[in-house]
Amino acid sequence: MAEQDLYKILGLDKNASDQEIKTAYRNLAKKYHPDLYTNKSDAEKKEAEEKFKAINHAYSVLSDPEKKQIYDQYGSEDGPQFDPNAGFGGFSGGFGMNMEDIFSSIFDNFGGGRSSSRRNGPADGRDIEVELEITFEEAAFGCEKTIRIKREENCPDCKGTGAKDGTALKTCPNCNGSGYVSRIQNTILGQMRTQGACPNCRGKGKIITENCKTCNGQGRVQQYRDVKVVIPAGVDNGQHKIMRGEGHHGINGGSRGDLLVYLKVKPHKYFKRRNADLMVEMPISPIDAILGCTLTVPTLKGETTIKVPEGTQSGKILTVKGQGIKRLQGVGSGDLYVKLNVETPVSITREQKDLLNKLKVSFDKKQFPQKKKFDDLTGK
Ligand SMILES: [Zn+2]
Ligand SMILES: [Zn+2]
Incomplete structure (x- = not known):
C-alpha cells in the first residue's frame, strides 16, 4: 500500500502555508468529528472515523516543522527509504493512535488556539467516561441504572462569573479591559512587538473585586450528580452508551460534554453468549443418550423441554429457536444452543454391573x- 499524500488528505497542495494547513485541518476535523456521526450508520461512522484519524495524522506531521521538512524532502515521514513497504509502517503508526490521543491533541490545538485569540469565548465541556457493571440478565433484558458522577458545572451562586453575589466585576487596570498587553522584544531582525495575555486578569479584561465564596472565584464547582441510564435489551460487554450533554459543562456558554457509559457485563453461571445466541451445556445419562428422552433445559426466562433423539452422541448440539437474547439491532431474538454431554455414572452397584x-x-x-x-x- 502506498503512503497517502498528507497534503492531499487535507485538500492542499505542497505549497500550502502553515496557516492554510491549520485552517484546512480545523475545518476537516470539525467536519469529520466522531461526535457528529453517532447517529449515522456504521459504515458512515467508520468512514468518518478513518478520515478523522487520517486528518489528525496528516496534521501531526505537517504542523511539526522538523517532521514536515523530512516529509517535504523525501515524500515520506520516515526520510529516505528504498523498502516499498516501509512507508506503510509510518502511516499505520498514525492509525494506531487511539481516539483519546486524538481528542487530546484536538483539545490542545483548539483549546490553546482559541483561548489565545478569544479569551472570553466559549469552550465546550469535556466528556466524562464511566464503566458500568451489569448482570448477564440485565444486558439481555435491559435495565435502568442510576450512576453517580462528579462533574464540573458553572457555579450556581455567581453564575460562573467567580464574583461574590452583588459585587461587580471591575475593568482590569493593567490592560484597561482589553485582556492583552504588548511587549517589545529585541530580536536579530530588530525590535518586535508581541501581544500576550494580560497576567493580571489572565486575559479576561476584568477582575473580580470580591471572590464568590462557593467557588473561590473560579466560577466552576464540582458537583455530584445522579444520572439515570436506560440500558436497552440486548446490549453486550464492551458496548457503550453516549448520553448527550451529561458531561462537564462548557465555559462561557460552550456546549456541554457527553457522558460515555462503558458496559461491563458479568458472565453467567450456565449460559455463554455470542451476539444474540446463547449456549448451555447439559449433561445427559448414557441411557437417555441411547434411548432418547425429553429433557428439561433452562432458558434465561425459565425453562423449556427439548426432545433428545434415540442414539444421540455426546457433544451433539440441539437448537431451540428464539430462546436467545433480543437483538439490539434488528428484530426478534437469537437462538439457544443446547450442547449435550454424556455423563458416565461415577459408581455402579453389583446388580447394575x-x-x-x-x-x-x-x-x-x-x-x-x-x-x-x-x-x-x-x-x-
Ligand atoms: Zn461562584
Ligand atoms: Zn488585564
Missing part, C-alpha cells in the same frame, strides 16, 4: 460405526 455385562455381549460391532472404523484399521 451384572446387567451391563449381559447387555454388552448383546451388542453388535455395526451398532458403533465410529468405533468400527478404528477396529477395522487396527485389524481387531
